[in-house]
Amino acid sequence: MKKKIIFLTLLIMALFICSPILFLISGSFMDTKELTKNIGAVFSNGKGFASWIVSPKYPTLRSYIEILLDTPEFFVVFWNSVKIVFFSIVGQLLVGVPAAWGFARYKFPYKKILFTIYIIVMLMPFQVTMISNYVVLDKLNILDTHLSIILPAIFSTFSVFIMYRFFKNIPESIIESARIDGASEKQIFFKIGIPLGMPGIMSSVILSFLEYWNLIEQPLIFLKSKNLWPLSLYLPNVKIENAGVAFGTSAITLISAIIVFFAGQSYLEQGIASTAVKE
Template sequence: MSTSAPPSLGLPAAITRHAILLVTGAFVLVPFVWMVSLSIKPPGEIFRASFSFWPDQFYGIENYTKALTAAPLLQYMLNGVVVCALIVIAQIAVCAPAAYALAKLDFPGKNLMFALVLIALILPHEVLSLPLFILGYQIGILNTYAALIFPFIVSPFGIFLFRQFFKTIPDDVIHAARLDGLSELAIVWRIMVPMAMPAIIAFSIFSVVGHWNSLFWPLIAVRDQNLMPPPLGIMAFKNEEAGNDYGPLMAASTMVVAPLIIAFLSAQKWFVEGLTGGAVK
């Protein structure tokens, strides 16, 4: 006598979860869709009461051309690339050895140091803006690339993320490297960092997105237009060049956001692996 299997009880729950995710994703995407739509519309269609993604008159060439010519947008984006790249390189150079020490070495005050890292994680960076501004003034780095890079060299989040990933690497790997005569720094760069590449990629995405979109600190630290990163440059573009012409402004915003979206979609596999790898242990 054969019995048929009961229907899966998890199917309604799975449908509900996916529906919630789709609705949430739609809400997240609405501002981006709106931004792209406005970037290809003429001024007369931007403030229509009814919304349509595709304009009656395509005005994208004019808006994007004006966005590139009315202000040095490419210079702003180049500044963002330089600043974000140098910050990521400096953060990895500092955070990887610190995380290795907290994960694999024993020394007095280790737990206290890790507690300080956790405390630093909950402090918003804006709290430190005034002392950092005074320090930058005293050492003479304001209105330079150094002013945009120096405050972010040490990342508590980077130390925490790398430490969690390093702790999943077996201690036998470390012991074998020491038996081969490698120093502790050599173990960090030749063993730990290559094995933690997913975590490094995930952290790099977080870092680049955060500093590419940063407005508060650059607004304080630099005044020279040739040093402005993309968000500050777009604000200057709006105030000085575009005025109330929102088509070119939305075109400039679209071009600034596009590299981040492309980079994330290209590295999303390593991004997820890097965030979940440290949760194993």
């Protein structure tokens, strides 16, 4: 009986937490008339009451058809997001993986101080570094370009911190055995470090994707041209006339993130499990 109560409680909590997502998905299948009836009060200066239903009475794909067939600017912002996310993650891997390996496996002067600075920078919110970033990007003449978003992302300290923890947990005995067998540092990195640290690398990739796929502040400040905006800034002014399109766009954005999350879920689980490996 106790287990049933716990299960029921957890189920209710899960449904409550997921309710915004359920409302979003159901709203994307409603027509304008039904949306007006449900949320019209939100757009009428607070007159009346808004309501919602779990599933639409007359489901329609009109919103998705309008987005995919009649809204060419949607594909512009979609590919902007793909471009920003792809090059940011590739850059992070090229810079972050060697940096994390160096911090985890080598001793060098001022290592602790430098890594402490990494952590401090990671803990700083974007609002703190916004002005300095803007000044540097302006001096580099790359404001209002996608490079103004990609370049700071490449040197993100967050990905280094994540991968560092996984590289650090690789048993030292494995590294020493490889050195005794005559393996060079380069071979150890590519044939031992990267394979054993893959859960950490993939965890970093997934978390970075979720972060840069949903960027709002950086593109809003660094990108003045709306044709350069990512998908996260699409349809910032929602009206009752385009509410269905807004619901559909949000659903597509959400589904893309969910697909990536579930595709890399096994790597996240392996990464969590690998933290328990002891030498």
